[in-house]
Amino acid sequence: MPSRTKTNGLRCGTGNAGLLFRRAVRTMARLREPGGCPWDREQTRDTIKPYLIEEAYEVAEAIDQKDDPALKEELGDLLFQILFHARIAEEEGSFTVADVLEHNIEKMRSRHPHVFGSLKLKDSKAVLKNWEELKKKEKRGRTSVLDGVPKHLPALLKAHRIQDKASRIGFDWENIDHVFAKLDEELSEFRQAVGEGSPSRIEEELGDLLFSIVNLARFLKANPDTALRKAIEKFVRRFKHIEGELKKKGKDPSRSTLAEMDALWEEAKKSGRSEGGRGEVVVSDCVKREG
Numbered sequence: 001m002p003s004r005t006k007t008n009g010l011r012c013g014t015g016n017a018g019l020l021f022r023r024a025v026r027t028m029a030r031l032r033e034p035g036g037c038p039w040d041r042e043q044t045r046d047t048i049k050p051y052l053i054e055e056a057y058e059v060a061e062a063i064d065q066k067d068d069p070a071l072k073e074e075l076g077d078l079l080f081q082i083l084f085h086a087r088i089a090e091e092e093g094s095f096t097v098a099d100v101l102e103h104n105i106e107k108m109r110s111r112h113p114h115v116f117g118s119l120k121l122k123d124s125k126a127v128l129k130n131w132e133e134l135k136k137k138e139k140r141g142r143t144s145v146l147d148g149v150p151k152h153l154p155a156l157l158k159a160h161r162i163q164d165k166a167s168r169i170g171f172d173w174e175n176i177d178h179v180f181a182k183l184d185e186e187l188s189e190f191r192q193a194v195g196e197g198s199p200s201r202i203e204e205e206l207g208d209l210l211f212s213i214v215n216l217a218r219f220l221k222a223n224p225d226t227a228l229r230k231a232i233e234k235f236v237r238r239f240k241h242i243e244g245e246l247k248k249k250g251k252d253p254s255r256s257t258l259a260e261m262d263a264l265w266e267e268a269k270k271s272g273r274s275e276g277g278r279g280e281v282v283v284s285d286c287v288k289r290e291g
Helices: 017-032 038-042 045-064 068-091 097-110 124-138 155-168 176-196 199-219 224-248 258-271
Strands: 005-007 010-012
Touching: 017 038, 017 068, 045 068, 045 224, 068 097, 097 124, 124 155, 155 199, 155 224, 176 199, 199 224, 224 258
Parallel strands: none
Antiparallel strands: 005 010
């Protein structure tokens, strides 16, 4: 069993962490060495980049499912990808995993002067504002607080991150009523664009509407990506219920009426009230039948 120590009332199982981390680093190195794994030896930063993203999403999924055993496993897989990239960098003479750790530790300590220094900050809002000011000093090549948002983030996450960073320096709505007013304005403009029938205008106004919805979520401290993923999962569960019930009757959704599917959809809703929230849609609003 790993040794455990108590820190502020929490049990912290870090006794063997250093030893195990070195073993993980050595395992990665062995896979890349002559006589190691042919597949691992063939990989480059570009070829394994998708796996890094995939593992990050699997970590998020385990968190959403509140599955601690899965989270433990997925965090390990994500760590392995980090070690993989660090190993390739070491082979190329760029940096080592020790350099990664040293840089991160120094950055975290310098970004928390209210913890590791004498600076006094009254609340988390002040902490975030100071964080952005410190980042701007560190990243002198950046001309905007928004420059640090990764270009390749999924659009929903990118919108949320950009709005969050802008709000940290005071560019934000005063209250929720203003946010709803903006949402109503964008919805009205979208309806007008639909009425005009211009594809380019519809796309533009739809983008503004989605951006406003993300802003509403941020203002309410709700993660729009998480909310949408949960809505998707809910839809999938309910639609699978429809498929399952129809299959019991020897039927297929494509050969069933919308009335049948709507009835089963409502049945799925009633059996899953514990899911919480509404955000409900009717199958006939979502499924376009052919033939």
